[in-house]
Amino acid sequence: MALIQKNLVDRVGTITLDNRKSHNALSGELIGDVLRAMDELLKDEARVLVLRAPAGAKVWSAGHDVKELPTDGRDPLTYNDPLRQVIRTIQEVPVPVIAMVEGSVWGGACEVVLCCDIIVAAEGSSFAMTPAKLGVPYDIAGVLNFMQRIDLPIAKELLFTAQPISAERALDVGFVNHVVPIAELETATAELAAQIGRNSPLAIALLKEQLRVLSTATPLTPEGFERIQSLRRKIYDSADYREGLRSFFEKRPPVFQGK
Numbered sequence: 588m589a590l591i592q593k594n595l596v597d598r599v600g601t602i603t604l605d606n607r608k609s610h611n612a613l614s615g616e617l618i619g620d621v622l623r624a625m626d627e628l629l630k631d632e633a634r635v636l637v638l639r640a641p642a643g644a645k646v647w648s649a650g651h652d653v654k655e656l657p658t659d660g661r662d663p664l665t666y667n668d669p670l671r672q673v674i675r676t677i678q679e680v681p682v683p684v685i686a687m688v689e690g691s692v693w694g695g696a697c698e699v700v701l702c703c704d705i706i707v708a709a710e711g712s713s714f715a716m717t718p719a720k721l722g723v724p725y726d727i728a729g730v731l732n733f734m735q736r737i738d739l740p741i742a743k744e745l746l747f748t749a750q751p752i753s754a755e756r757a758l759d760v761g762f763v764n765h766v767v768p769i770a771e772l773e774t775a776t777a778e779l780a781a782q783i784g785r786n787s788p789l790a791i792a793l794l795k796e797q798l799r800v801l802s803t804a805t806p807l808t809p810e811g812f813e814r815i816q817s818l819r820r821k822i823y824d825s826a827d828y829r830e831g832l833r834s835f836f837e838k839r840p841p842v843f844q845g846k
């Protein structure tokens with residue numbers, strides 16, 4: 588059973604995350620459905636993609652499926668992790684991807700939204716970046732994505748506090764493009780998509796790839812990469828990482844010992 592809905596109208600493809608029982612947690616299964624839908628919509632010559640939750644959703648997505656985070660000493664966010672795959676796909680597909688957000692957005696889902704090309708958020712929506720709350724050693728590509736979208740002091744506050752910020756604050760700090768009343772969310776998104784769909788798909792595809800290649804040209808030495816990976820390995824091998832996940836399942840605040 589698909590955990591998403593898909594439709595295509597006037598070359599605008601819409602993918603609705605629709606796994607309500609786990610608040611659209613980004614499980615491998617849900618992300619597999621999203622990736623298949625994106626592929627099908629592009630084959631049907633969609634010129635814009637919209638990623639959304641069902642109308643009235645209180646939670647856009649609860650982030651990475653915590654049940655799928657390994658606790659046996661394996662890296663929880665490797666290159667082939669479904670979350671990493673869907674983020675790379677959003678960044679690499681040759682059409683603009685618009686995140687249409689209502690409700691709360693958590694953890695890895697914040698990065699998914701952030702890596703969409705344009706974000707239209709409803710008043711009352713919120714964003715929480717949660718690695719520090721769960722003790723998760725976030726991956727380099729993910730941190731770079733946050734750095735590219737948000738000024739460093741703001742990214743540090745959001746990541747270190749792991750607290751939700753409002754759509755209005757997100758607009759102030761440049762995290763989202765537009766904040767609109769919930770009643771106008773679909774219309775505002777559709778108008779934006781239609782404007783883009785009337786322009787040259789070839790020129791837009793080139794512009795998107797130019798912006799991706801030029802914005803990701805970040806100098807990272809092999810030594811710097813290895814050093815960060817060794818720091819991450821210490822964390823996903825730590826008691827704190829296991830405590831973070833255990834506290835989530837036991838529905839209690841984590842007690843981190845710093846080891």
Ligand code: YXS
Pocket residue numbers: 608609610612613646649650651652653654693694695696716717718719720721723724725
């Ligand atoms: O207890 P049952 O079986 O009914 O399941 C509950 C939750 O366990 C489940 N659920 C999730 N399952 C897997 N992964 C998740 N991320 C997740 N979130 C929720 O959904 C059922 C209903 O949840 P419940 O009872 O808490 O609903 P609620 O309405 O009281 O609260 C909704 C939320 C979203 C505020 C609450 O579920 C919540 O705080 N969820 C976790 C949000 C979060 O911290 N996400 C980060 C996931 S880890 C991640 O994204 C990255 C690895 S990182 O952390 O590094 O950014």
